[in-house]
Amino acid sequence: MDNEGKQDMDNAPNTAGMDNAREWPERHELPKDVADLLKRARKGRSFRQAARDTGVDSGYICTLEHGRRAPSIVVAEALIKGYQMSPPDAERLRSASLFGVGRDSDPSRYERARHSRI
Numbered sequence: 001m002d003n004e005g006k007q008d009m010d011n012a013p014n015t016a017g018m019d020n021a022r023e024w025p026e027r028h029e030l031p032k033d034v035a036d037l038l039k040r041a042r043k044g045r046s047f048r049q050a051a052r053d054t055g056v057d058s059g060y061i062c063t064l065e066h067g068r069r070a071p072s073i074v075v076a077e078a079l080i081k082g083y084q085m086s087p088p089d090a091e092r093l094r095s096a097s098l099f100g101v102g103r104d105s106d107p108s109r110y111e112r113a114r115h116s117r118i
Contacts, residue, residue, distance in 0.1 A: 028070040034096040035067035041083040054082030073097045 030038075042050050042065070047058035054061070055078050063069050064079075071079065076097035080090040 028098055028101075030064055030067045030070045031096055032067055034092060035065055037089055037092060038079065039065050041079070041085050041089065043083070050082070054078050056082070071097050072101050073099050 038061070042061070045053065047061055050056075050061050051058035056075055060069075060075070061079075064071055071093075073094065076093050079085070080093060085093065
């Protein structure tokens, strides 16, 4: 190894003993009862058909049904309309959804999603 390469290694930060140098944002998982509610609401549709009906990506629907993520309020509204959920089920999904995250941080998107026809 030449001196230049050795010098670069000497200047590298020491990460020994650090469990995870990068901090990850908090994950918001969906409660099991709401994940199960989404499975029932899909009513035997394939994930592909559910995606067509709701406008939500099929992989994301699967992630939600496994409880690995909680939807934004805009995604929740798309699921409610696409699945034609009952008012109590719709309210339960809304209560578990997140406001102001990702692309849905614009409050007007929520109002447009809530009042649009899907």
